[in-house]
Amino acid sequence: MYIIMLGAPGTGKGTIGNEICKKYNLVHLATGDIFRDEMKRKTELGMKAEEYISKGELVPDSVTIKMVEGKLDKLDNVLLDGFPRTIPQAEALNEYLNKTNKKITAVINLNVPDEDIIKRTSSRVICSNKDCGASYNTIFMPPKVEGICDICGSPLIKRKDDNPETIKERLQVYYKNTKPLIEFYEKMGLLESIYINIYSETTKEDTTKKAVEIIEKRK
Ligand code: AMP
Numbered sequence: 001m002y003i004i005m006l007g008a009p010g011t012g013k014g015t016i017g018n019e020i021c022k023k024y025n026l027v028h029l030a031t032g033d034i035f036r037d038e039m040k041r042k043t044e045l046g047m048k049a050e051e052y053i054s055k056g057e058l059v060p061d062s063v064t065i066k067m068v069e070g071k072l073d074k075l076d077n078v079l080l081d082g083f084p085r086t087i088p089q090a091e092a093l094n095e096y097l098n099k100t101n102k103k104i105t106a107v108i109n110l111n112v113p114d115e116d117i118i119k120r121t122s123s124r125v126i127c128s129n130k131d132c133g134a135s136y137n138t139i140f141m142p143p144k145v146e147g148i149c150d151i152c153g154s155p156l157i158k159r160k161d162d163n164p165e166t167i168k169e170r171l172q173v174y175y176k177n178t179k180p181l182i183e184f185y186e187k188m189g190l191l192e193s194i195y196i197n198i199y200s201e202t203t204k205e206d207t208t209k210k211a212v213e214i215i216e217k218r219k
Helices: 013-024 031-040 042-052 061-072 087-099 114-122 164-180 180-187 205-216
Strands: 002-007 027-030 078-081 106-111 124-126 134-137 191-195
Touching: 002 013, 002 180, 013 027, 013 078, 013 106, 013 205, 027 031, 031 042, 031 061, 031 078, 042 061, 061 087, 061 134, 087 180, 106 180, 106 205, 114 164, 114 191, 124 180, 164 180, 180 191
Parallel strands: 002 078, 002 106, 027 078, 106 191
Antiparallel strands: 124 134
16 A cells, blocks of 8 residues: 655644554655654765755755655555655656556645644654654644653654744745645546644544545545
8 A cells, every 4th residue: 555645844744644554554654754864863865865954945856766765665555754745756656656566545635724834833843763753732732741752752852944934945845846746646536635724623533534534445
């Protein structure tokens, strides 16, 4: 099974993706998490990625595609979170899947109003343990104990790129490069959108339920 999570930064791709992965036993491949881990370990890839990530820009397609394909080679059941993010990445993924006889099951697009995105990302904290990767929101989805991950007990940290300036840049980048993927996957008959509005109290459980219904229908 191949599931793609689409959506602007801070729409909950990681949180909902995590729930789907648990239910269907999928590997959660989040390109942002991979880059952050490489940055923490100060690898060559990490240092290169940091130049772009710190400014809210995208890591170049050539670097990202090579990295993802290297990981996909070993996987059959996977949820892609944060990839593809550009049309060339989506084309490269299609080519790769055709070559390896694999098919995308569904592309789940999380649709959140911009005002909500800025609020959500400004108050987001993530687990510092890369093998956990849980994400919380100090206002809308706080952990049980402040600053501590409910799941693994590690300290929670703020992402460097979750500051208002970088978020605005990331939203611009989303509109320019990633939003066109909605039409791309609509044309392929794979797109399913879920509308989320935190003020109308859409919960993680509501969104997960809708995502599961989509997967059940398409698998
Ligand atoms: P995320 O955790 O998905 O919000 O990603 C954090 C940052 O990593 C993004 O703002 C980009 O700079 C970079 N990044 C993640 N995925 C990709 C991708 N598919 N293509 C290019 N850059 C990416």
